[in-house]
Amino acid sequence: MPCAVFGASGYSGVELAWLLHNHPFFSLKHAYSSSAREEAEPLAGLYPQIAGQLDIILQPWHPDLLSQLAQEVRVVFLALPHEASAELAPILIKAGLVVFDLSGAFRLRDPQQHLQAYAFEQPNIGVDAIPYGLAEWTVLQGHEPLVAVPGCYPTAAALALKPLMHLVQGTPLINAVSGVSGAGRKAAAHTSFCEVSLAAYGVATHRHQPEICQSIGHPVIFVPHLGNFKRGILATIYAPLEAGTTQQDVELALQRAYREQPLVRLCHKPPAINDVVGTAFCDIHAVVHNGHVILCVAIDNLLKGAAAQAVQLANMYFDMPASTGLTGRGGVI
Ligand SMILES: NC(=O)C1=CN([C@@H]2O[C@H](COP(=O)(O)OP(=O)(O)OC[C@H]3O[C@@H](n4cnc5c(N)ncnc54)[C@H](OP(=O)(O)O)[C@@H]3O)[C@@H](O)[C@H]2O)C=CC1
Ligand SMILES: CC(=O)N[C@@H](CCC(=O)OP(=O)(O)O)C(=O)O
Numbered sequence: 001m002p003c004a005v006f007g008a009s010g011y012s013g014v015e016l017a018w019l020l021h022n023h024p025f026f027s028l029k030h031a032y033s034s035s036a037r038e039e040a041e042p043l044a045g046l047y048p049q050i051a052g053q054l055d056i057i058l059q060p061w062h063p064d065l066l067s068q069l070a071q072e073v074r075v076v077f078l079a080l081p082h083e084a085s086a087e088l089a090p091i092l093i094k095a096g097l098v099v100f101d102l103s104g105a106f107r108l109r110d111p112q113q114h115l116q117a118y119a120f121e122q123p124n125i126g127v128d129a130i131p132y133g134l135a136e137w138t139v140l141q142g143h144e145p146l147v148a149v150p151g152c153y154p155t156a157a158a159l160a161l162k163p164l165m166h167l168v169q170g171t172p173l174i175n176a177v178s179g180v181s182g183a184g185r186k187a188a189a190h191t192s193f194c195e196v197s198l199a200a201y202g203v204a205t206h207r208h209q210p211e212i213c214q215s216i217g218h219p220v221i222f223v224p225h226l227g228n229f230k231r232g233i234l235a236t237i238y239a240p241l242e243a244g245t246t247q248q249d250v251e252l253a254l255q256r257a258y259r260e261q262p263l264v265r266l267c268h269k270p271p272a273i274n275d276v277v278g279t280a281f282c283d284i285h286a287v288v289h290n291g292h293v294i295l296c297v298a299i300d301n302l303l304k305g306a307a308a309q310a311v312q313l314a315n316m317y318f319d320m321p322a323s324t325g326l327t328g329r330g331g332v333i
Helices: 011-021 063-072 082-094 111-118 152-164 208-216 247-258 303-317
Strands: 002-006 027-033 057-060 075-078 098-101 146-148 173-178 198-200 221-227 233-240 264-266 282-289 292-299
Touching (some): 011 075, 011 303, 075 082, 082 098, 111 208, 152 173, 152 208, 152 221, 152 233, 152 282, 152 292
Parallel strands (some): 002 075, 075 098, 264 282
Antiparallel strands (some): 173 233, 198 221, 282 292
16 A cells, blocks of 8 residues: 655654555655755655665655655655644645544644644534544544544553543543653754753643543643653553442453553553553553552553554554554664
């Protein structure tokens, strides 16, 4: 299945390019950067890690390329800033392409909430329902023109909480720490090596708060943190439980949700970021304590939180096992 990656010069884009290049069914035909780059160049020029293995040329995107693209590929993955996705996705859909969008442009159902979170209006692409693709909780029909891939923090938080919401009574509190690749490749002082130690940010204002609420169907308190490591997210979640809920109730609910899901691992001890970095896995540990469940969840933000989840959804879209091409350990950056 020929496909293309937009935003391939970025962190989640290059991970997508690598996963698709090594995939048994998808075949990477085109990799695009923004049009701000002046010339085509090998993607390996930006990421020497892939030299000699993935020899694709990174082409600056230009609308004149659209008709050739539409003739040559069926599926496109967008790893672009939210507004760029919002602008490009409708054009690609109109050209007959199936779009997996990693940005936040199409995730929120409520246009007002979207406007408040992203500060631009959500485009109306004339589709009734755009699937929000939390992969383990989504059924795709295989004819949707666009799938919205969840954000990295919402993936970690919702995978842990969704199986337990019938046992939760009260507001879950979510503390999550992300590595710096979560902020993307573009240079910025607040994400530069000497500036980052460990601190909360976006307290009570982060755009993933409404996304998590939408995903689990319940309000939450969410505090993201930036840590001085490259990749990975570790979330610690405290959720009050209905009186009498036991450890066994929680474990059964998690097992029921995930026993058929190869990319979610239920763990006997709290996971470390190193357990999942370079993988498509989500590791979850749960303990009932003082009327609460304490959940520790780890994912690689660039893989399960972005590129690998997009490929997982594309696998499902084309009726393949969800984990096709995703069970190895790797990661480009
Ligand atoms: N990083 C992460 O952990 C996660 C990211 N995401 C989402 O994935 C998307 C990409 O994020 P990330 O990889 O971090 O970003 P990066 O900043 O690393 O990369 C952004 C990419 O988009 C390209 N680009 C920028 N502006 C435009 C434009 N106007 N038109 C076309 N291409 C453009 C850039 O090209 P150029 O190099 O030429 O500037 C680059 O290839 C974002 O929507 C982000 O929210 C989702 C989950 C996790
Ligand atoms: C560490 C860091 O900066 N993380 C990003 C979130 C990661 C991400 O890309 O999520 P979206 O797809 O929703 O943008 C942030 O907090 O904005």
